[in-house]
Amino acid sequence: MAITLSGSDTISAPPLSARLTTQQVWGILLIVPYLLVFLAFVVYPVGYGLWLARNPANYVALYNDPIFARAAVNTLIFLVIGINVKMLIALFLSGFFAQQRPWIKWLSVIFILPWAVPSIPTILSVRFMLNPEWGMVNHFIFSLTGDDGPNWLNDPTVALTMAIAVHIWKSLPFWTLILLTGRLAIPQDLYEASEVDGASPWQKFRFITWPSMQMLYVTCTLLSMIWTLGDFNSVYLLTGGGPADLTHVLSTLGIRYLRLDQLSLAMASIVCAIPLVLPLMYFMMKRLSR
Amino acid sequence: MKLPTLREVGTEAKLLLIGIPVFIWTMIPIYHMFLFAISPKEDAFSGKLWPDHPTLHNFHIVFYQEHYFLRDFWIQFWNSTVIALAAGALTLFIATAAAFSISRLKVPGGRWVMNLALFTYFIPAAFLAVPMYRTMGNYGLLNNHWSLILAMVTIASPYAIWVLKQASDKLPVELDEAAVMDGATTLQLFRLVYVPLMMPSLVAIGTYAVLLAWNEYLYAFLLLSKDTDITLPVALGNFLAADDSPWELLMTTGFIYALPPAAVYYAFKRYMVGGLTAGAVKS
Numbered sequence: 001m002a003i004t005l006s007g008s009d010t011i012s013a014p015p016l017s018a019r020l021t022t023q024q025v026w027g028i029l030l031i032v033p034y035l036l037v038f039l040a041f042v043v044y045p046v047g048y049g050l051w052l053a054r055n056p057a058n059y060v061a062l063y064n065d066p067i068f069a070r071a072a073v074n075t076l077i078f079l080v081i082g083i084n085v086k087m088l089i090a091l092f093l094s095g096f097f098a099q100q101r102p103w104i105k106w107l108s109v110i111f112i113l114p115w116a117v118p119s120i121p122t123i124l125s126v127r128f129m130l131n132p133e134w135g136m137v138n139h140f141i142f143s144l145t146g147d148d149g150p151n152w153l154n155d156p157t158v159a160l161t162m163a164i165a166v167h168i169w170k171s172l173p174f175w176t177l178i179l180l181t182g183r184l185a186i187p188q189d190l191y192e193a194s195e196v197d198g199a200s201p202w203q204k205f206r207f208i209t210w211p212s213m214q215m216l217y218v219t220c221t222l223l224s225m226i227w228t229l230g231d232f233n234s235v236y237l238l239t240g241g242g243p244a245d246l247t248h249v250l251s252t253l254g255i256r257y258l259r260l261d262q263l264s265l266a267m268a269s270i271v272c273a274i275p276l277v278l279p280l281m282y283f284m285m286k287r288l289s290r
Numbered sequence: 291m292k293l294p295t296l297r298e299v300g301t302e303a304k305l306l307l308i309g310i311p312v313f314i315w316t317m318i319p320i321y322h323m324f325l326f327a328i329s330p331k332e333d334a335f336s337g338k339l340w341p342d343h344p345t346l347h348n349f350h351i352v353f354y355q356e357h358y359f360l361r362d363f364w365i366q367f368w369n370s371t372v373i374a375l376a377a378g379a380l381t382l383f384i385a386t387a388a389a390f391s392i393s394r395l396k397v398p399g400g401r402w403v404m405n406l407a408l409f410t411y412f413i414p415a416a417f418l419a420v421p422m423y424r425t426m427g428n429y430g431l432l433n434n435h436w437s438l439i440l441a442m443v444t445i446a447s448p449y450a451i452w453v454l455k456q457a458s459d460k461l462p463v464e465l466d467e468a469a470v471m472d473g474a475t476t477l478q479l480f481r482l483v484y485v486p487l488m489m490p491s492l493v494a495i496g497t498y499a500v501l502l503a504w505n506e507y508l509y510a511f512l513l514l515s516k517d518t519d520i521t522l523p524v525a526l527g528n529f530l531a532a533d534d535s536p537w538e539l540l541m542t543t544g545f546i547y548a549l550p551p552a553a554v555y556y557a558f559k560r561y562m563v564g565g566l567t568a569g570a571v572k573s
Contacts, residue, residue: 022475027395027398030387030388030390031387031388034385038406038410049421052421052424101305116551116555117548118504120505121526121547124530125544128541129319134336136322139336139337140337173316227414229416232416237527251417254417254420255416255512266420277412277417288408
């Protein structure tokens, strides 16, 4: 038996191994385009950027720049408040959109619009709505109360809050959709059985929905953190970092330094975010590379 | 017809109490943009919910480039289109080849490449923009459309490869084996078996990359600067340079700019939902 097997092996081996090598050659040829892109536009820029940021004097300069400290605090506020509010609303709305009603189906089609349209015109639209003299919001406030509304984008706290609101407006539909997918994957009979046992809506959420969704929820929150760190548009197009550079976040600050021709300072400010970004990247890679 | 019970009315009312604010919240910025697009300047600035004299005159001004800020509108529209399509095609090519190589040909080190791609996917885009700008300068590509196309390919392809790899891992190995038995070469396997079976995911990924490039603002505004080179979003941002910007024209241009991606999104929603959201976050 062993002899016949090895005999047939020797017959089929040469074409098989030849096939394997052509296959491997093709495999390498087909992966080379991406590797080239990766080397030229990821490895080189990142390496070059880190090299530019190597000088400790940059970090002293950052430390002494009040705008940097403010931007770091703003980034944390943006992340902690923006993401948690967004994800909690998304979790809540995913339950709403899971209801089977024709009008809710229609609403879900409209609801996705902020995600489907580009953010630049819509953010600029909000920017004009908040214009103190001609904006729709202050016209509305005036017609209700007879008083002039606040100068929305001129107060750093309010302006940053508005930037967070714009960020939520833009990305809420996406996360609601993802959480809705997770919610719809929960077997219906679990709910039916709990109904028979007389469970309250809160108990259903607490003991069925949440346990099956918490991992998805945590993953979404972390992925959203990475994307929010890279959200340049919401702040830049709404406030431009102003008033008086008090509403910058790290992503807009890096670009600000770049525009001022302080490239190594720009890189250093990004390097300061690495302790926050690396654990997130590590966790997400572990989750997704399985 | 059965009358609804009190309880059913209560549930419906509660749902409406959520649904109406959600609708208003979603629509306000978009409606505001639309309102400006159909309003003459005086109406737009008066804060009315509907203009006294709705007009399409703003569209006329945009289409005929009859304003200082709009004198290169069509060439900018063309730039946006070309860059989005080129980035989409290139991403599709690179990502499909890589996913085929990793998932079907089991190229040695494929897992590594996948992880490197994922690593790129998790670099916040605005952070990569800073060194990318300098890199493009070093390559002599600044103010060249290729810089934006290649930057978009860099950003789009990691996710594209990941989604395509997930999808192609699901195709049975027996298919490849049967094709090879029938004497198919690797290229024929790719062209005649792999690509047709992967079509829904390829449509999703192509759309994803085109929309990403069409919508991109930050990289476009860093990498391109000449008025005849820039894309539409950069042109929109440039409106803000003046103190007395013609906001009604800005919103009209923005509205025109937002229409194609919205249309594409809804046209391919079927693929997008199946191919992208399912893969976006694996639970």
